[in-house]
Amino acid sequence: MKKLRLFTPGPAMVPEDVMLAMAHPIDHHRTADFRAMLKDVTEHLQYLFGTSATCLTITGSGTAAAESAIVSCLPKGHKALVCRAGKFGERWGKICDAFNIANTKYELDWGHGFKGEGVAKMLDENPDIDTVIVTHSETSTAAVSDVQAIAKLTRSRDILLVVDGITAVGAIPVKMDDWGIDVLITGSQKALMLPPGLGFVAVSDRAWTRIDSGTMPVFYGNLKAYRKSMDNFDTPYTPANVMIRGAQVALHRIKEEGLESVWKRTAMCARATREAAVAIGMKVYAKDPVDSVTAMWVPDGIDEPKLRKTMRGEHGMQIAGGQDHIKGKVIRIGHMGYLDRFDAIGVISALELTLAELGHKFESGSGVAAAQRVFAEA
Numbered sequence: 458m459k460k461l462r463l464f465t466p467g468p469a470m471v472p473e474d475v476m477l478a479m480a481h482p483i484d485h486h487r488t489a490d491f492r493a494m495l496k497d498v499t500e501h502l503q504y505l506f507g508t509s510a511t512c513l514t515i516t517g518s519g520t521a522a523a524e525s526a527i528v529s530c531l532p533k534g535h536k537a538l539v540c541r542a543g544k545f546g547e548r549w550g551k552i553c554d555a556f557n558i559a560n561t562k563y564e565l566d567w568g569h570g571f572k573g574e575g576v577a578k579m580l581d582e583n584p585d586i587d588t589v590i591v592t593h594s595e596t597s598t599a600a601v602s603d604v605q606a607i608a609k610l611t612r613s614r615d616i617l618l619v620v621d622g623i624t625a626v627g628a629i630p631v632k633m634d635d636w637g638i639d640v641l642i643t644g645s646q647k648a649l650m651l652p653p654g655l656g657f658v659a660v661s662d663r664a665w666t667r668i669d670s671g672t673m674p675v676f677y678g679n680l681k682a683y684r685k686s687m688d689n690f691d692t693p694y695t696p697a698n699v700m701i702r703g704a705q706v707a708l709h710r711i712k713e714e715g716l717e718s719v720w721k722r723t724a725m726c727a728r729a730t731r732e733a734a735v736a737i738g739m740k741v742y743a744k745d746p747v748d749s750v751t752a753m754w755v756p757d758g759i760d761e762p763k764l765r766k767t768m769r770g771e772h773g774m775q776i777a778g779g780q781d782h783i784k785g786k787v788i789r790i791g792h793m794g795y796l797d798r799f800d801a802i803g804v805i806s807a808l809e810l811t812l813a814e815l816g817h818k819f820e821s822g823s824g825v826a827a828a829q830r831v832f833a834e835a
């Protein structure tokens with residue numbers, strides 16, 4: 458027997474009670490029952506995002522939610538600073554270009570996170586910029602940006618801050634209202650313990666003022682329509698109601714465990730993985746490593762596709778590879794959502810078995826021991 462375990466940074470593992478909730482007979486969405494469910498989901502989303510702002514549930518993947526937010530917040534006459542140091546930062550730049558949104562690209566080497574000082578310098582040099590788009594946890598490089606510092610800056614300058622929190626929300630500390638984030642986005646298949654298919658956007662009053670000040674060539678992703686329906690806890694178009702039922706259970710799980718405990722659990726799994734990597738002679742890729750996912754260099758002489766194929770084929774452990782210029786050079790292991798210390802230790806064990814089989818020289822068991830030590834000391 459082989460058990461499939463997902464350690465990819467999305468999709469990620471889904472708890473059994475969430476799966477069961479989604480097996481409930483299909484209901485209609487224009488009903489009081491659905492509205493009560495969406496109301497409950499919305500309130501729990503506010504807890505998750507740390508906000509009293511409007512939280513919208515959009516049917517579509519995280520990119521759909523991000524596109525809706527970016528396009529709605531940047532009517533003609535506005536200009537974005539797009540922070541790009543990986544695949545997702547690059548994607549938000551592409552969305553701006555696709556909609557003819559004026560934007561300046563701020564690029565860092567992959568593996569680095571954006572800091573307050575760097576963003577401040579870009580804003581000083583480009584006084585026409587009035588919107589910053591940043592990816593909190595850049596999943597493609599497993600690097601974290603200092604969103605708290607960036608938010609402090611954008612608040613003081615009256616600049617709108619749009620944050621891709623797709624592998625941050627529900628994984629690492631993100632506090633929308635405390636920090637002063639204007640728009641915060643996430644997706645269902647990362648830390649939210651759901652299958653792919655839903656995007657979530659929280660929109661502050663400051664952002665609504667901007668959105669209401671203009672119009673954009675957007676229909677399905679027009680946030681104004683979602684806000685209007687949300688007055689009655691409804692959606693403008695047919696929602697993925699089966700997923701929303703699952704979201705209700707997943708969000709209740711997060712509330713029950715407590716967000717702080719979720720962050721701590723995720724951080725511990727990340728630390729254990731980083732220490733295990735070093736112990737078995739693998740270097741962590743990111744200069745500013747995030748706790749939701751770890752990217753690590755594949756040792757010299759090891760065939761990366763073969764490594765992942767063996768991990769899945771022999772051990773049932775699905776991990777991710779690298780993208781673009783780091784394809785074939787790194788592997789990525791997720792720590793988000795429905796996984797515990799034994800999952801984290803288990804994937805390291807499988808990685809050790811695989812590396813040994815492929816000829817990497819290291820002390821067998823040293824990664825597992827390093828990971829266990831992290832949990833034992835906590």
Ligand SMILES: *Cc1c(COP(=O)(O)O)cnc(C)c1O
Pocket residue numbers: 466467518519520521545592594595596621622623624644647653
């Ligand atoms: C997964 C991911 C996305 C894209 O989300 P989709 O659901 O695949 O559209 C965007 N940003 C980050 C940081 C992600 O991890």
